[in-house]
Structure formats: C-alpha cells, structure tokens
Amino acid sequence: MRFKYSIPVVFVLALVIIEKENNIISKVSDKLVLKQPPMVLDSSSSLQLLLKPNQSVPSFHFHPRTSAPVFTLMKRRLEDYSSHQPRTQKPKQKHILLLATTRTGSSFVGEFFNQQGDNMFYLFEPLWHVEKMLTLEGGGTNASASAKAYRNVLQQLFLCDFSLLESFIDPPPVDHITSNLFRRWSSSSLCADSVCSPFVQGDFEKFHCKARKCGPLNLTLAAQSCRAKQHRAIKSVRVRQLDMLRPLAEDPRLDVKFIHLVRDPRAVLASRMVAFEKYKNWKEWGTRGGDVPLDDDEVMKLKGNCDNIRMSAQTGLRQPKWLRGRYLLVRYEDIARFPMRKAAEMYRFAGMPFTPQVKSWIARNTQVSPKEASGVYSLQRNSSEHVEKWRFSLPFKIAQVVQRVCRPTLKLFGYKVVNSEKMLTDRSISLIEDKVFNSL
Known part of the structure; x- marks a missing residue:
C-alpha cells in the first residue's frame, strides 16, 4: 500500500x-x-x-x-x-542606425521609424552639428577625427546622453536649453508634449516645431523622453565607413542594427544638381560642349564617395563576426517600388512590430499627385514614378562620367550601365537588376 x-x-x-x-x-x-x-x-x-x-x-x-x-x-x-510556465521578461531595447548619403531618400525612409509611435525615440541628423564644428577652413573635415567624434556622439545618444552633442552645438546651450538643434521638427519625439516647453513670445528658434508652438528645446527633457521610449533610431548621412562603428556593435549596453540605404549614383548626382548650388560645375559640364575633366576635384570627390559606399557595403555583406545579424542593405529603388514590403522587411530585421501608424503613413505618402510631391525636400512622392525620374533630367555625358568613376559600385548594387542617350531615356528598359543581397 x-x-x-x-x-x-x-x-x-x-x-x-x-x-x-x-x-x-x-x-x-x-x-x-x-x-x-x-x-x-x-x-x-x-x-x-x-x-x-x-x-x-x-x-x-x-x-x-x-x-x-x-x-x-x-x-x-x-x-x-x-x-510552459510564463516567464516575465522586459522587452529588449532596439537601436537602429540608418546610414546613407545625401539625396538617397534617407529623410523619407527615416519617417518609417519616426512614425512608429510612442515607443520610438527618433533623431534626425544629430551629426550635422559635429560636421559643422569640425569643418576645416578650406572645406571638408579631418577624416579620422570626425569619424571618432561621430561614433562617440552616436554611442551617447543611443544611451540617451546629450552631453557630448551639446559641446558641438553653436552657440552652446545654456543650462541644457538650445534654440538651435538642427531640424528639431523632423523628430516627432522632440516636439511631443513631454518635451514641448512653454512658448515665450519673441524667442526665436531656427528649427522650431511645426505642429505646435514650443519654446527652446530642453535637452534634459529630451533625455528623459528618450529613456522612456522602448526603441531608439538615428538617421545620418555623415558616416563614411561602416567599420568605424564597430565599437557600437560591440557595446554590451546596446543592440544596434545598421540599415544601409543606397541609391543609383547617377540618380544621386542628378538630385544633388537640382538641390545644391555647389554642384554648378556639373550643371555647366552638362550644358556646354566638350568633355568633362576627369581629374577635376568634383569628379574625384564623386569617385571617393562611390568607393566609400561600396567598401562599407562590402564590409556589411561579408558579415564579419561583429556585424553578424546586424547589417541590412536596402536599395532606395526597391523601397520606392515596393514601400510597404520593404518597410516590413526593415522592421523584421530590427526585431520590432510593424505598426498600423507606419503602414498608414506609407500609404498616404507614396501615392500622391506630382504637384503634391514637387518640393525638393518633400517627403511625399508617387514612388513608382519617382524612382527613375532622374533619367530624363541627367545629361547622357554626365551619366557616362558617373559610370566611368563609379562602375564597381554600380555593379555591386545591381544598376545597369547605359550605352546611349536613347537607352537612358527608354522607359521600357529598366536599369535596376533584380538582386538579393546575401553574404558575398
């Protein structure tokens, strides 16, 4: 018994x-x-x-x-x-760094994270202040010094520490309060109720919030708001080499994912020629007769940009141990043609839910009339029409120069070379190869 x-x-x-x-x-x-x-x-x-x-x-x-x-x-x-017993575990914080160069559609793609909602703290181009402070008298920056500064500022910002960034803001903040944070209005988090200090009549803020009247930005409140959010995302067009960011990937306090946005270099140059006055040499070369001087500083600068983008992408695609599972290469052209699908892919990669707020924003801002999408800095566009619009504004001789100095980059990212002006403007010929970016 x-x-x-x-x-x-x-x-x-x-x-x-x-x-x-x-x-x-x-x-x-x-x-x-x-x-x-x-x-x-x-x-x-x-x-x-x-x-x-x-x-x-x-x-x-x-x-x-x-x-x-x-x-x-x-x-x-x-x-x-x-x-089978339930185990309570705090949701893991995600840190997203969107890397790109100017005129690649990074502001548009950055909104995929800015529109995430109350659980995302998004910053738009905080490194603008660092670049401005470190710019040399003759233009440009010291590459090694700026790279280290960029990395250190990004690291602190992901930890919700604005103290190092403050040292680069001109004029310096007083008691952690500034009226000069670049494009403050591009971050919904910095214009939210919790960060919107009372507006004082007569105070001038260069980059003021557009949706509501807020006083100068209190960076202490911004840091508190950052710490209260589950995820953090930063968009930057100023990081030249991915391998300089290795300490961020290896920081045990962070869980950084790098999304690398690239675009056809011919399209990038065409957009810069419209948006920036400093590209007047390219405009002149496109309209006058004769060949483009390939040894000109502007052409060499274009080659250097293409080489940097390609080398960073090759590092990421090789998936070294420190980058394994942390790097995603996305072409702007694929986002423009399939915005919802590519946004969902980026969210899966980041390990975050693809929220209805983001889906709604994408639906509203990718199917608009040409009139609504006419601004140089507009975030609204008819994506399917916008993707190869550059082909009908960039002179063929300029396209040839880009192809000559950026050919390895074009090949890596799957952009087809054009052999004639007729091919350049033929809508029936796509210049975008179907390509999946796996490890090299």
Missing part, C-alpha cells in the same frame, strides 16, 4: 516545489537518472529531498505501456511543466 501512494505523492510534491525551486529540482532529477542501474533505483538520499519525513523510497518500476522507467517519465513531465 505504501508504494501504491508514494508515486502520486512524489509527483504532487514535485509540482509544488517546481514553482519555487525549479533549478534545484532539475539538478536532482538529472542525478536520479544518471545514477539508475538497469533495474534498481539506488538514490534514496537524493530522492528523500522530494519525500515526506519517514517516507520510504519506492522500488523501481517500468511504465506498463511505454516500458520507460517511472521516474524518467516523471522527470519529463516536470520538465514539460516547467517549460
């Missing part, structure tokens, strides 16, 4: 204990199984932990249907019970 009741008693007691001391029970059960001889159970001292005082250890038996030892079956049931 004692054996008849001992097995149920052991099982019930084990289920009670498993709630509080799961690890101990698992270890004891493992010892029991390891110490069993073929037909005899000789572990009374260990098993006694699970029995009432003065209760004897039962003889060893096999299950009548499965021929498995009874205590082995019991251990399995305990493990199954334990594995």
Whole structure:
C-alpha cells in the first residue's frame, strides 16, 4: 500500500516545489537518472529531498505501456511543466542606425521609424552639428577625427546622453536649453508634449516645431523622453565607413542594427544638381560642349564617395563576426517600388512590430499627385514614378562620367550601365537588376 501512494505523492510534491525551486529540482532529477542501474533505483538520499519525513523510497518500476522507467517519465513531465510556465521578461531595447548619403531618400525612409509611435525615440541628423564644428577652413573635415567624434556622439545618444552633442552645438546651450538643434521638427519625439516647453513670445528658434508652438528645446527633457521610449533610431548621412562603428556593435549596453540605404549614383548626382548650388560645375559640364575633366576635384570627390559606399557595403555583406545579424542593405529603388514590403522587411530585421501608424503613413505618402510631391525636400512622392525620374533630367555625358568613376559600385548594387542617350531615356528598359543581397 505504501508504494501504491508514494508515486502520486512524489509527483504532487514535485509540482509544488517546481514553482519555487525549479533549478534545484532539475539538478536532482538529472542525478536520479544518471545514477539508475538497469533495474534498481539506488538514490534514496537524493530522492528523500522530494519525500515526506519517514517516507520510504519506492522500488523501481517500468511504465506498463511505454516500458520507460517511472521516474524518467516523471522527470519529463516536470520538465514539460516547467517549460510552459510564463516567464516575465522586459522587452529588449532596439537601436537602429540608418546610414546613407545625401539625396538617397534617407529623410523619407527615416519617417518609417519616426512614425512608429510612442515607443520610438527618433533623431534626425544629430551629426550635422559635429560636421559643422569640425569643418576645416578650406572645406571638408579631418577624416579620422570626425569619424571618432561621430561614433562617440552616436554611442551617447543611443544611451540617451546629450552631453557630448551639446559641446558641438553653436552657440552652446545654456543650462541644457538650445534654440538651435538642427531640424528639431523632423523628430516627432522632440516636439511631443513631454518635451514641448512653454512658448515665450519673441524667442526665436531656427528649427522650431511645426505642429505646435514650443519654446527652446530642453535637452534634459529630451533625455528623459528618450529613456522612456522602448526603441531608439538615428538617421545620418555623415558616416563614411561602416567599420568605424564597430565599437557600437560591440557595446554590451546596446543592440544596434545598421540599415544601409543606397541609391543609383547617377540618380544621386542628378538630385544633388537640382538641390545644391555647389554642384554648378556639373550643371555647366552638362550644358556646354566638350568633355568633362576627369581629374577635376568634383569628379574625384564623386569617385571617393562611390568607393566609400561600396567598401562599407562590402564590409556589411561579408558579415564579419561583429556585424553578424546586424547589417541590412536596402536599395532606395526597391523601397520606392515596393514601400510597404520593404518597410516590413526593415522592421523584421530590427526585431520590432510593424505598426498600423507606419503602414498608414506609407500609404498616404507614396501615392500622391506630382504637384503634391514637387518640393525638393518633400517627403511625399508617387514612388513608382519617382524612382527613375532622374533619367530624363541627367545629361547622357554626365551619366557616362558617373559610370566611368563609379562602375564597381554600380555593379555591386545591381544598376545597369547605359550605352546611349536613347537607352537612358527608354522607359521600357529598366536599369535596376533584380538582386538579393546575401553574404558575398
């Protein structure tokens, strides 16, 4: 009779204990199984932990249907019970760095994260201040110094620390309050109620919020808002080499994912010629006769940009250990043609839910009339028509120069070379190859 009741008693007691001391029970059960001889159970001292005082250890038996030892079956049931218990775990914070160059559609793509809702803290081009401060008298920056500064500022911002960025804002903030944060209005988080300080009549803020009247930005409140959000995203067009960001990927406090946005270099140049006055040399070369001087500084600068983008992409696509699972290459052309699909892909990569707010914003801002999408900096566009619009504004001779100095980059990203002006403007010929970017 004692054996008849001992097995149920052991099982019930084990289920009670498993709630509080799961690890101990698992270890004891493992010892029991390891110490069993073929037909005899000789572990009374260990098993006694699970029995009432003065209760004897039962003889060893096999299950009548499965021929498995009874205590082995019991251990399995305990493990199954334990594995199905709910475990409360704080959702992991995600850190997204959108890397691009100017006129690649990065402001548009950045909105995919800016529109995420209350759980996302998004910053638009905070490195603008760093570049401005470090720009040399003759133009440009010291590459190594600026790269280190960019990395350190990004690292602190992902940790919701604005102190280092403050040192690059001109004029310097007073008591952590500034009226000069670049494009503040491009971050919904910096114009939210929790960060919107009272508006004072007469105060001038260059980059003021557009949706509501807010006073100068209190960076202490911004840091508090950042810490209250589950995820953080930053968009930047100023990082030249991906490998300079390795310390961010290896920082145990962060879980950084790099989304690398690229675009056809011919389209990028065509857009810059429209948007920026400093590209007047390219405009002149496109309209006058004669060849473009390939040794000109502007042409060399274009080649350097293409090389930097290609080398960064090659690093990412090789998936070195420090970047494994952290790098995603996305072509702007694919986003423009399939915005909802590519946005969903980016969210899957980031490990975040693709929210209805983002879907709604994409639906509203990718199917608009040409009049609505006419602004140089507009975030609205008819994506399918916009993607190759550059082909009808860029002179063929300029396209040839880009193809000559950026050919390896064009090849890596799957952009077709044009051999004639007719081919350039032929809508029936796509210049975008179908390409999946896996490891090289």
